[in-house]
Amino acid sequence: MADDALRPWNWEDPQELETTVDGFTEDLARVGKLSPELSATVLDRSHFDQLGLTGLEFAAFKSAHPQALGTDLVSLTAVDGTRSGPGQVYRVDDAAYFFEMDITRPLPVTDDTVDWVYAEHLIEHVTLRAGIAWLTEVRRILRPGGLLRITTPDLRVYAESYVNGDGFFGKHRRRMNRALSGIAPAMPERGAFMFNQLFYVYGHRWLYDLGELRHALTSAGFAEDAIVVRAFREGARPDVADLDQVLRNDETIYVEVTA
Template sequence: MSKQSASFPGWDWDDPDRLAGQLDDFSAQVAVCEKLEPVGALPHSRQDFQELGLTGIEFAAFRTAHPEGLGTDLTPLRSPELSSEPGTLYRVDGERSFTQLDIGRPLPFADASVDWVYAEHLIEHVTMPVAVGWLTEARRVLRPGGVLRLTTPDLARYLHGYAADDGFLARHRRRLSMLGFGPPMPQRKAFLVNQIFRYYGHQWIYDLDELRHVLVRAGFAAEDVRHCAYRTGVRADVADLDTPFRTDETVYVEADR
């Protein structure tokens, strides 16, 4: 047994149902900060956001990297003294804004209240009806001329990697192992395709056409949906939120309001 495997006793990658709880516990370890300060009620209107120096929303982010962003997540954010609650705006470590939100419910913001919305590797964690409802709400809170940027694992990349045996799956396995999220995964190609469907709470895996489908269902015009590259988009400050360790498996899409 390797030293890394010994650090995860009882971990069996071939048993996703058993591992679900362990993966949740492992993920919850990142939902912490040193200092969590309640600021007050959430901003509602565009003026509220502007008065707080906020221009957009990053979903699935406990600590957004955007200095003018409001980070949100379903999971409570915890400090040694406090745990977040829905409906309250918080300051995280004196640097960033955060609120606890459920994307399965209507967003508590006014129409046309923000300039941008960003979500990295979130949409695959909810069912398609929830995704369409959330994207409809995201479109509603964007001002005309605003932009939505989504990233998610690319089904086409996985299936091409499997069929062509081009080395993508082996490289991606090594990349995941470097994150320390459990012991190294099995090297079997079928496992590496299955894990993107069966682990991490994933509900639906997208390719470019499937993303276009849900965005159009949410009210975005098909001609306003475009395929982008890593850290390339209509707003550099938003595209720069893309994180580097997911570039090999990710499809990047933007939609204009």
């Protein structure tokens, strides 16, 4: 924590802060042990069955789901210097599986392979075009009847709070200040800042409300009547819904869709 506290943190300089956050991401990608488990350029159902896996969690260095393959663009680094690379499934700390993927490229998974996909606060970090392309890939790799659970900051929550002053900004600010205590200075209290930080501070590229998510999902080929709005840690598959993180559930929209 002492080293983290020395990092520059300027809420009002998104470009500088993005570099700072990238440093934290690299820290989070450091693990105790990294063991090569299976080599494959493209994963198919037999690979998942061999490892006892059923689904994919995106933006996860070490998924908490016992049957998940965690994946991220960022490489993992172990204490002995071992570093993950593409085309290789790794066992992380003898507790989880990891495979590098870039969501702006075709997913290295065969059609109709996984039972479920989970992605928390990911899609807003790429452009709308890239997001729809990724969702199209997700639909392709899901087995018929498979489930996608996707979460993202809800633009409507921010817009309504800015206009109506409903108290959300104050509550969310206090929550984030507690989470970042000792790492970052307090978030500014100004309403315009609280609205702007959603767009610019975290490297976000496109913000969603329910209507925009419906547009992206249907553009990717999912049926509109298969889209369901859910609550925090509630869903068709409790084991998948339990992956929801508490920290930002006040600002998040939860949506599930079946393939």
